[in-house]
Amino acid sequence: MPMSNNVIGAINFFGVLLSIPIIGAGIWLTNEPDNACVKILQWPVIILGIVILVVALAGFIGAFWRIPWLLIFYLIAMLILIILLASLVVFIYMVTMRGSGHIAPSRAYLEYHLDDYSGWLRRRVQSSYKWDQIRNCLSSTTMCSELNQSYHMAEDFFNTHLTPLQSGCCKPPTKCGYTFVNPTYWISPIDMSADMDCLQWSNDQTQLCYACDSCKAGLLANLKKEWRRVNVILVITLIALICVYLMGCCAFRNAKTEDLFRRYKQGYT
Template sequence: MALSNNVIGCINFVAMLLSIPVIGAGIWLAMEPDNSCVKILQWPVIILGVLILVVALAGFIGGFWRIPALLIFYLIAMLILIILLACLVVFIYMVTIRGSGHMEPSRTYLEYHLEDYSGWLRRRVQSSFKWDRIRTCLSSTSMCAQLNQSYKMAQDFFNAPLSPLQSGCCKPPTQCGYTFVNPTYWISPINNAADMDCLNWNNDQTQLCYSCDSCKAGLLANLKKEWRRADIILLITLVGLIWVYLIGCCAFRNAKTEEIFRKYKQGYADN
């Protein structure tokens, strides 16, 4: 029984270690400028990681100090958390399965269209109430100002590997036909009715294309890339937790079997 309990404790220690990538993924998302402005995924991931840590700690204590109630709590709570983590992994995959950039002639960077992305993600940015807060947050960053320092010539800028956010928010859409002066200042074409974003572009350095659908699409493209990376971490952790949980269940069952057999032998000896 003592050996089985020690095994259970060691297994739950591994589960504690597996909570670290989940918490780390949430903290990484919170530190990314776009995610810190949107504030959708990072807190659920961090909270789930902390819960896994707490439950695994309870199982660790229950295993080494032989507290059956904590072990039962661990088995039930960890199963629930594994199911929640699996649902989160599937959810992230489903909402990020759509959407990609579009190539434009004589441009290295890609253009992004809002309608390409999942309805759930679009609803996070389409309402004026939500977008006003996100736009204010994005415009306070230096991502567009950095372009002016890096690219002086038009051809250098056209060949630049811009991020989705920079492509969508810092310049007008290519189809509008604006003339390059610098990365964040463009001369308006004679006809700028090709797209509503062409009318929304503003050379004011606090405005730029932050009100454009292309900016919203660029934000979603950035979120998709970062969420997919986090999803891979969560998936690997999920597989590890399932493996640890199954081993823990077997060890717990063996420990209970050993205890019953020990009590049976003790009762037989007393008789």
């Protein structure tokens, strides 16, 4: 059984290592401006990663120090965590299925519509109370002011590929027909009735289109892109974690079989 315990311990050590990409994915989200303002996914991911780390450490300790009850705790708790991680993966996939950018005439950048995204995501930004907090957070970033430093001519700006947040929050919708002065200053709209966002646009550099539905849609588009990246990491980690768990179960079963066989031999002799 000592050799089997060493094998179980080594397998559980890989489980410890697999918690690192999960925690890292959550930390990466906290460093992204949009996720830092919304704060939906990063903490569940980080907490789940930390719990997996703790449980895997418990299995590692239980194996090397031969503590059967700790190994049983590991097997039960890790199974629950794998189910939770799988549920999170499916959830992220479901809420990010919908939504994509729309081509604007004579523009390289895309524009975004709020109705394109899942109802669950829309509810995260449609409440005026929630959006006021998110808007204040977004307006404190430099994502829009940076455009003024990079683009001085309308043609250069129209041919650039903006992020969804920049497209939705830093300029008015193209269909409103505003005239370009600089990336965050536009005048003389052609059709103020084209969209409610046409009325929401302000040349006040603290306001811009942060009150627009296009800004909310741009935020959700950014969230979708980043959450999809995180989900790839979670899927790969989930598959690896399932493999490690199954190997751990087999090693634990073999260890119990060896222990029973050893006791049988001792009793027989």
